[in-house]
Amino acid sequence: MPARQLRLTQIAAAVLFIYFATGAAHAEAEAPQAPAKQQAKPAEAAPMQKVEIKGAAASYDPRRDDTASKTVVTSEEIQKYGDTSVNDVLKRVPGITVSGAAGRSGGEIRMRGLGNGYTQILINGERAPAGFAIDSLSPDVIERIEVLRAASAEFSTQSIAGTINIVLKKALKAAQREVKFSEAKGSKFSSPAVSLQMSDKLGSTSYSLGANAWRYMYNRVTPSFDTGTDAAGIPNLDRAATLHDQGRADGMNLSPRINWTLGNGDTLTSQTFVNLNQFVSNSHGRTTTMLGKGPDYDRIDSTFSSHNGFGRTDLNWVHKLEEGAKLDLKAAVSDNRNTADSLQFGGNNGLPATLVRTVVSSSSEQGFSTQGKYSRPLTLVAAPADGKGEAPTEHALAMGWDAGITQRDDTRSQREATLPGGLPPDNSDEGFSAKVARLALFGQDEWNLTPQWSLYTGVRWEGLDTRSDGNNFDAVQQRSSVFSPLMQTLFKFPNKKDQLRVALTRTYKAPSTSSLIPRKFTSTNNSPTEPDRRGNPHLKPELALGLDASFEHYWGEGGLLSASASMRRIDNYTHQGLLYEDQRWVSTSINDGRAETRGIELEAKFPVRALIEHAPALDVRASVSRNWSRVESVPGPDNRLDQQTPLSATLGVDYKSPNGMLSTGSSFSFRNGGLARLSGTQGGYTSVRRDLDVYALWKIDTQNNLRVAVSNLLGQDYVTESLYSDASGTQNRLTVASGETQLRVTLEKRF
Template sequence: MQSRTTPLQQELQQSSRAPRKPHAIPKTRLAARLSAISLAMMVAGFSTNVLAVGKLEGQIRDNVSQQPLAGATVTLKELNLSQQAGRDGRFFFVGVQDGDYTLVVNYLGAMPLEHSVSIRDKQTTLQDINLSSQDDVEHIRVVGQQGALSKSMNRQRGADNVLSVVSADVLGNFPDSNISESLQRVPGLSIERDQGEGRFVRVRGMAPDYNSVSMNGTRLPSPESDRRAVALDVVPSDLLQSVEVSKTLTPDMDADALGGAIEVKSLSAFDRDDTYLNLNAEASQDTLTDNTNPKLAASYSDIFADKLGVAIGASWYNRDFGSDNVETGGKWEFAGDNGFEDAALESIDARDYEINRERLGIGVNFDYRPSDDTDLYLRTLYSEFDDTETRNSSKTKWKSPQQANALSQGKTTRSLKSRTENQNITSFVLGGQTRFERWTFDYQASHSTASAEKPRDIAGADFVAKIDNTGFRNTQQPQIIAPEDYFQNANFELDEIEIAASKAEDTINSGQLDLTRQLTLADYSVELKTGVKLSRRDKSNREDIWIYSDLGDQGVSDDDLLLSQYAGNELDYGLGRFGSGIDATPLWQLIDSLDAESNRDDIESTINDFDISEDINAAYLMGHIDIDKLRILTGLRFEQNQWDSSGYGYDGAKGEFIDIKHSRDEDHWLPALHLTYRYSDNTVLRAAWTNTLVRPTFGQLAPGYLLEEDDGDIDLTFGNPELKSLESMNFDLSLEHYFGNIGLISAGLFYKDIDNFIYQADLAGRGDYIDAHSAVTFVNGDSADIYGVELSYVQEFSFLPEPFNALVLNSNLTYTDSSAKISWLEDGQLLSRDIPMPSQSDLTANLSLGYENSYASVWLSAAYKSEYLQEVTELSDERYDLYQDNHLQWDFVAKAHLTSNLTLYFKGVNLTDEPYYSYTGDSSYNAQYEAYGRTFQLGVQYTNY
């Protein structure tokens, strides 16, 4: 191999540069001004050291159950100094001047409380608070769906940013098998599904790679070889305490999120007051395959000597299911320059999937409080996800595109894909908090690793035949029209077998230090905070490919090439007649009899290998000041990014590999301003101006490339390590009003102004690729804009007469619109057109209607997302854009509380059998249709809580 700089890099440096927008200079000025303001606040804080100060700490609990009330707002009235109680109900005020004060506590669903406290110099005042319910008859709701909504709304009400919270009780009240499915209930959130199961989370209609995912304060790595987005189906929801989604970021948060930052919090013993035990046993049935599947989950926590807390959770789920699929891949041809007249189809592919997924999740967490001033914790996670897939495919391709119901000879390929994938995520987070007389010191170190490994598998075994008089009917759900020869196995001959093995690894090591001080400055309450974070990430991918072709030349007899030698049973395919499946066992016997080394594809086994290291150094300075009812939070974050990547290119014209190494760095100054005006205890107005970024995916940054030559035509595909990170200036405005025990109505507006939008483009005909037939890579676009409105309404109808007073409504709707510009070169002229942001849905909505009392709980829920652009396949013709169609899924849950500890439940998933559907240009023209059936779950739960 040769090591050298290729002309690809020079062209990419030019093509990835986007014109600077007019707001670039004001950004710099604003950053400097905010930095100066924050620095002045910090200097003032350091200089205010002469007054006598003490500390106040305590815990907020329910008066009857004695359970901690997370999210309660605690205020020292005379100082206008406020904070939220933590997940364990505790609060801490440090650096408070010697004196007598009034402590005010507010919690939705509880009576407000005022209490006199005295704080003395160099002393810690302890003050525990017990709250009573508003009606002063029952204890405050802390369990069930209503209690979960109360916890979430209290946390959201007291936050400094736009925040949505889902507690563990909500996670258990819907038929959700993993975190992503639970998050589809959150305002503005929807999910991407794989085989009908939720995997990736979308925030405010934006793609998963535009959002960040952390667990216990540390970023989770991605098992996927080319992505940053974390497929949250690998983390069972049974291991969680809550999930928080921040839609606006403060300077002390990692800046790499455009849609939102998802923070997963796992179990802690101090979340509850006493020994906790939860046991679940469940069986589910999949109607498409009639399989019955088991699930077991258990969690336990306890506190020893009031100092050591131990929490353990485990979940296991083994599911056999499948799907029926038919797709065209968008291979349509439309006549004329406009419209969809005389649509003709190039190929149709019917697919039958049989899948087994086994999930195992284990979390063991420790909390230790060696003194009143120090908290230490260790959070661990082990998650394993095994996915075994058997896919039978029958694909027919015609010599020329075929109109519906027309017949001609087609080449039909019957193929088998049989593979197993193992995904793992392991995370260790060690940290703590120490509270000094004037300062609070938070510290954390973490190690997380993820891997996705596919052992040697059958990536494709193809049997081919040419069948006369074939065609298709129905453009939305195409079905093959074919004679009986199409189903005769003896007509198909083995053409090629592809064997593949791969492994991707992603490791993140990070350390973080934060220093906080509370003080009074000119009679105003001020909090100052500064910190640093170092993150080291290594991503690698390895693939090995073997292509077994010309099998007759390798000694395979004519009889052993016939599909009839490998045929299995007739497939139960719900979208029409399919024929027999293909058995993997005799195929493996054939493969093992051949020489692997002589069939290894050196090119495909090399060009997708890469190593990318990503070093991020970050620091921030921020502070907030409370002026009467207004809180002003401002600050500046700096992030420095260094990438080092290596990979391989292959020049097919010269028949040589090129060893490629690349290094690059970026600096980002990210100012922020948050305004929170608390008109009353229950009415909050928020405004925010923030700046965030999204780094390119690892697949986009991978430096490898492939150059192929065919009859003088040069075709290139390659990554772009010169891509700039997407940058976004964000504006948010929201109004929230809380009422009753459980009630919320809110409205929010948001706008995002994006630079360096990334899209896939063909650079053929320009620069170094002027003579290329195609040169496909990723480039930075000109600009993109996203704006939207977010509405929420939650209501407990306790004011209605019985039995309607047990009704609860939880609803939200988010409307998002966007515009982005792509450009290309045609006949020497630079052309462009506007498109929506890829993967951005205009409308997402959730509706849940529940009935809950001491004896039963019933919930009907719906989750909706509108269509979105998946891929631009023809830059110059929008008719060939691929879209995913809208999706509406209904789910149902019914629980019967047999005793105070024992619950029997029934859950129904996808009640209307909603399929997955994507289309080409117009919803009449299939790109992919896939049906999953319904799933019903029956289970029993024991809890002592």
């Protein structure tokens, strides 16, 4: 009861914060009447500029105007809360959830409640390499985020749940220089950061440079509990463990871009993105057994360090042809390198260590890709001179290719010391290489049948060839291809406020390279809830047929009401199977029949002034998503696909003072959890997650801003549980990740 009262108090405090901020700003704007009259001429100039900007922005709305549905998160929305991780930005987007505990890295981005490869994440239209952490991407280098709920032929159709395309910043027409300093603080961590943005134009050449660096230091304790029963339901296991973990992560992003406008109107663009990360940690695990057998090691002390570097360079040439046609060519090279080493000591009952294990691993991945697209508008029926008769039929045709090759090399060396009372050393030297070649061909047509009705049709063929070999497994080769016909249509009702969308898609999910390699990764304390892991070279792609429909109502000045429904039928469904081999539990991916998922989503956003004429400048946004799924091979109830998030919701309010000097707002996001059955013997549980964030931005003058944001005001813990049950009994592991509130202060300066 006290915890609930505390959360209600924090919610009330956030609401009062916005209320008093809006009231104070409103009063401040209305009080100085006389000075405003004395400066009548300057006051008249500013509104004219606002009207011009507003008109330009309102001329095109991709969500409202594009036949292929697309929602765009603008740079202003991305920067609003001063986030340093793109995951924190995405958790506020309707229909998107981020798994894991608030404030911790490694959360999985999900659309329609699905992650694990069902949601496709792109950077500038291309998939990020294996091992690249999306949450290490700073929002300061992002220009916009595109959310595509239905597949289009131009992008890969590995998007059963949808696609999130992160577009990095481009060169601007006007000169701009901005630096930001920020400091975030919580009860168990601190995180300073600095970023720099520069852009300018010199004749026919423009450039931009984005750079940011950050550090994250933490010191936390994570408890876990193991319980079990025998076949008769009598308790036979009760263990409690604590993991004391402290560490530091450092990261840097660099994104230079240069645009050249050639004499014939062509453009040539070079864009580079560099991401560097390093991480060090020390952890101390202790386990106390109250009932039953203890773990192999009740004391585990570990040190871990890793270094990651990723670089990518694109060269893009756009050539204009006659009759509005255009040729868009792109080539890219990338390099990703990872190294990691760990030292682990394990012991029992306070005695000297009986396990000393060192592991050194490294991986490198080099890639080359090329993309090309030819597009042109086409009018089949000429417009009559008298303006009467049949309206012209307009087409936007495009066709192209997307090809690439990636070479990956991995090594892992493990050494264990020979110690009294210990097990025989398990020493190994593993190495493997994998080559992935892909080719995609596509064609699409956006057809305006009438001024109210448009139709998008597309086809895409994608082929993958994966080859791998290693020193401890036989060579593996797998080829797969998917042909995807796609259709989307948009009908705008005559009242110009209502519109209906329908989409039919065929999408797929290809196995990751690592899931195809039959390497085994061993766990220290092996159990059904902490098994070894191994790849499966016989995995097939999951294939999905999809249907989407939505109704949108636009009203007032920026108001939107939307209702949508979706369905996916998935064949060759993949999930983690659990085997018992050579006295050890092993988890591996397997194809297992069919799964279905369905969902509905409601969204609303509007300015309060659309309802109340003299209300403060408040903008309200809200959304609710409900998802259902069923896996045929898993007995119910709760046989949800990929531990799908069944219910999520967002609610936000933003305010801007009349003079534009103060902006403030709050956002609440909700994500339901619950029990999910993964197989006949395995299950998982996740707790509800509630995030409440507030922010305020003060424009001190034309060159200086102060931004203050408080994230995770509720400080809610995040609970997960792994469940195992068979004829011999049950075994469960519950883990509690503590939640904490974060305060971030950011100073922004233009020069």
